[in-house]
Amino acid sequence: MTDLRDDFPILKNKIYGQRLVYLDNAATSQKPSSVIDSISDFYKYDNSNIHRGVHYLSELSSDLYEEARKKVSTFIGSSDPSEITFTAGTTDSINQVAFSLKSTLMGNEVLISGMEHHSNIVPWQLAGAKIKTIPMDEDCNLLLDSMEITDKTKLIAISHVSNVLGTVNDIKRITEIAADHDIPVLVDAAQSIQHLPLDVEKIGCDFLAASGHKMYASSGIGILYTNNRYSDIMPARGGGGMIDKVTFEGSTYLSPPLRYEAGTPNISGAISVGAAIDYMQNIGLDKIREHEHDVYSYAKERLLDTDGITVYGNNEDMCGSISFNIENIHHYDLGLILDKMGIAVRTGHHCAQPLMELLGTEGTVRASFALYNTKEDIDILMDGIEKARMMFS
Amino acid sequence: MSDHIQDEIIEQFQGLEWLEKYELLISFARELEPMHEQFMTEEYAISGCQSKVWIRTHIENGKLIIHLDSEAMITKGIIYLLMKVMNNRSPQEIVDLDLYFIEETGLKSNLSPARADGLASIIKRIREVAEMEIN
Ligand SMILES: Cc1ncc(COP(=O)(O)O)c(C=O)c1O
Numbered sequence: 001m002t003d004l005r006d007d008f009p010i011l012k013n014k015i016y017g018q019r020l021v022y023l024d025n026a027a028t029s030q031k032p033s034s035v036i037d038s039i040s041d042f043y044k045y046d047n048s049n050i051h052r053g054v055h056y057l058s059e060l061s062s063d064l065y066e067e068a069r070k071k072v073s074t075f076i077g078s079s080d081p082s083e084i085t086f087t088a089g090t091t092d093s094i095n096q097v098a099f100s101l102k103s104t105l106m107g108n109e110v111l112i113s114g115m116e117h118h119s120n121i122v123p124w125q126l127a128g129a130k131i132k133t134i135p136m137d138e139d140c141n142l143l144l145d146s147m148e149i150t151d152k153t154k155l156i157a158i159s160h161v162s163n164v165l166g167t168v169n170d171i172k173r174i175t176e177i178a179a180d181h182d183i184p185v186l187v188d189a190a191q192s193i194q195h196l197p198l199d200v201e202k203i204g205c206d207f208l209a210a211s212g213h214k215m216y217a218s219s220g221i222g223i224l225y226t227n228n229r230y231s232d233i234m235p236a237r238g239g240g241g242m243i244d245k246v247t248f249e250g251s252t253y254l255s256p257p258l259r260y261e262a263g264t265p266n267i268s269g270a271i272s273v274g275a276a277i278d279y280m281q282n283i284g285l286d287k288i289r290e291h292e293h294d295v296y297s298y299a300k301e302r303l304l305d306t307d308g309i310t311v312y313g314n315n316e317d318m319c320g321s322i323s324f325n326i327e328n329i330h331h332y333d334l335g336l337i338l339d340k341m342g343i344a345v346r347t348g349h350h351c352a353q354p355l356m357e358l359l360g361t362e363g364t365v366r367a368s369f370a371l372y373n374t375k376e377d378i379d380i381l382m383d384g385i386e387k388a389r390m391m392f393s
Numbered sequence: 394m395s396d397h398i399q400d401e402i403i404e405q406f407q408g409l410e411w412l413e414k415y416e417l418l419i420s421f422a423r424e425l426e427p428m429h430e431q432f433m434t435e436e437y438a439i440s441g442c443q444s445k446v447w448i449r450t451h452i453e454n455g456k457l458i459i460h461l462d463s464e465a466m467i468t469k470g471i472i473y474l475l476m477k478v479m480n481n482r483s484p485q486e487i488v489d490l491d492l493y494f495i496e497e498t499g500l501k502s503n504l505s506p507a508r509a510d511g512l513a514s515i516i517k518r519i520r521e522v523a524e525m526e527i528n
Contacts (some may be wrong), residue, residue: 016411154456330465332444337467340411348443362445362464391416 004283004372007032011372018342020378026163026191026321027346027367028213031276035216040277042268049264051241054172056101065267068274069257072223075277076189076208077199078226085260086270091119093209094157096224096260097186098123099236101155105129109152113142113169114358115162115313118351120188124157134158136358139164142237142376144173152175156185160192164350164366165313166296166321168196175204184230190214193223194370195292195319197285200225212269215371217276221269226256237262280371288371292319295369299378306385314357323350326385329392331365337388338365343381398478399494406498412485414499416468420481426474428462439518442511450522455484457523461515471512479519483527518519 005011008030011020022030042064048057050065066081073081087093098105106128112120116131124131135143140162147324156178161168171187178185184206189198194215200208206229212221226233235242235253239262244252253259280288296319303311308327325331335347348363349356356363367381406414407431428437428447444465451458459480462474478494479487495501495512 249473330444332465337412337415340415363443387412391412392418 005374006278007034008372009036015342015344016340019380021343021371021380023367023373023377023381024344024346025194025370025373026214026366028219029194029216029370030372031216031218031272031277034279035218035272035275039218039268039272042062042271047267050267051258061267064271064274065265071274071277074208075198075281076193076223076225077166077201077203078225079201082231082255082257083200083225083228085224085226085257086265086267086273087209087222087224088220088371089211089213090117090188090209091123091222092364093207093222094119094186094188095123095126096236097207097209097226098127100230100233102127104154104236105323108154109150111147111149113157113158115140115165115189115352115355116157116159117163117188118353119190120157120159120186121354122156129154134257140167140297140312140355140358141315142169144170144177146173147177149177149183153181153183156183157188158185159188159190161189161195161320161350162199162313162355163321164323164352164355165315165363165366166318166323166368167315168192168309168312168317168319169204171205179204191219191320194280196289200227206230212273215273215276217267218269218272218278221266221273223273224258225258231256235259235262239263241265277284283371292369292371292373295373295375295378296320296322298375299367299369299381302378302382306382312364319369321326321366321368324365325361325364326389329388331363333392334365334385335389337391338381338384341380341384341387343384346382396401396478402474402478403497404493406500408467411499415467415470418473419466420467421473422469425462425469425476426460428460433462439511441514442468446472446511446515448515448517448518448522450486452526455483457484457487457526459519459522468512472515474500475515475519484523487523488527492516513514 010030013020046060048061050062069084070081073084085245108129110124110129111132114136129363139144144145158169175185186207187205189208189210193210206227208225210223213219227274242254242259242262244254299322303324310325312323331347335345338345346366350366431447432448437449439446439448444463446463449460459476463469
């Protein structure tokens with residue numbers, strides 16, 4: 001799979017005169033040429049507003065946009081494209097659900113894990129809900145048997161894969177428990193949609209949120225899956241494109257998904273998501289999974305072999321991100337030094353301050369992988385870490 | 394306006410590769426007089442820095458004395474230089490001071506507001522303290 005690097009123009013660039021080792025994929029992924037072309041082709045040949053005009057281009061762009069929606073729907077295992085709304089990103093998707101469910105959530109509780117991104121914490125607080133967490137063991141694995149559901153629990157909102165630890169949470173079991181209590185489940189798939197096969201119908205979740213930019217597509221575009229059971233919840237935004245009839249006395253809305261897409265959406269962004277899905281499917285999701293698993297296992301093995309290292313979280317099923325600290329080296333120093341060797345990692349709290357508190361650290365160094373990363377990248381990272389250790393010895 | 398402390402620093406960094414610059418900063422960091430732990434609290438912290446930075450200042454004989462510390466070594470090395478350049482000047486001198494060594498040593502890329510390092514926030518805080526002393 002080494003040749004996949006060639007599909008990504010930015011990876012050919014030299015950083016400080018060295019090969020770019022991009023290990024900040026959980027923040028955002030790089031884009032293959034086919035995705036970049038889908039955006040520029042849209043503006044060169046197809047651009048027009050959608051669902052509005054009768055003219056040729058308007059129909060063309062509407063078709064492309066709706067085709068992208070169908071691709072997303074199939075990709076995540078929904079049998080009905082009207083369950084897919086295009087949003088601005090995971091954060092936006094979650095905020096929209098929080099707004100729509102506000103009257104239910106206000107004064108009640110949302111159950112989340114201790115490893116959530118701020119984007120899956122703050123929207124619930126803004127909706128007036130109290131946050132409760134599912135207990136974790138010392139390896140940061142959820143203790144689902146000790147999960148406490150009360151009369152006040154109105155939603156379970158959980159990341160599929162942790163953006164800090166890479167832990168894959170057992171969503172299926174959570175939805176089963178939730179179903180016994182008739183509580184909806186929102187899955188934050190920001191860190192899983194690009195790594196694992198997703199099947200919302202098998203998982204049995206009610207909402208699922210993801211970001212285009214983390215799955216090889218453009219930024220400013222996101223996905224929200226809303227199960228048809230919830231097709232009549234309040235739209236979070238009002239305006240053009242989502243209404244059936246407007247009068248000063250009141251308005252009626254179109255059916256989903258258009259009801260949830262007020263205003264002109266990010267058309268080229270949606271098309272780029274479709275192109276990214278095509279790109280991944282052409283390689284083969286199983287092949288991607290297998291390759292990423294190899295690289296991840298190799299990284300973990302090499303890191304665990306390092307003196308004075310703490311690797312956070314431990315689970316049989318992990319992917320995407322791996323977080324660590326090296327004794328006597330501040331994460332920020334390590335990040336700066338690796339940067340100058342052309343290695344891009346992220347340092348800090350990774351928008352998960354409550355998790356940092358649980359881990360007893362101010363921040364970590366996080367390496368996160370995409371389909372174009374190789375064992376060679378890991379070797380370069382390990383050499384970089386060794387070099388940094390010498391500088392601090 | 395040039396000053397010899399800054400010129401000397403620029404000379405030390407002349408022709409160094411990035412990692413050599415960091416090595417030099419780490420060696421400066423080791424010389425930094427540590428702040429007493431009791432002051433490493435929110436009260437003395439400068440926000441906007443990814444590595445925590447603490448600041449204490451006082452006036453001695455009309456000069457502003459600045460003491461900075463951080464938990465990260467590279468940040469410590471940079472604040473060591475800042476202290477070297479800015480300390481023992483009157484508040485007015487500090488407000489007027491052109492910190493040209495930051496650009497000329499190439500450390501400026503650590504200064505940009507986008508950097509979580511927040512060197513810019515440190516300098517801003519020092520200038521604010523100096524301005525308060527003037528008024
Ligand atoms: C688990 C998780 N949830 C939510 C988000 C927010 O995504 P976005 O910034 O694209 O809205 C991220 C991004 O880092 C994430 O990793």
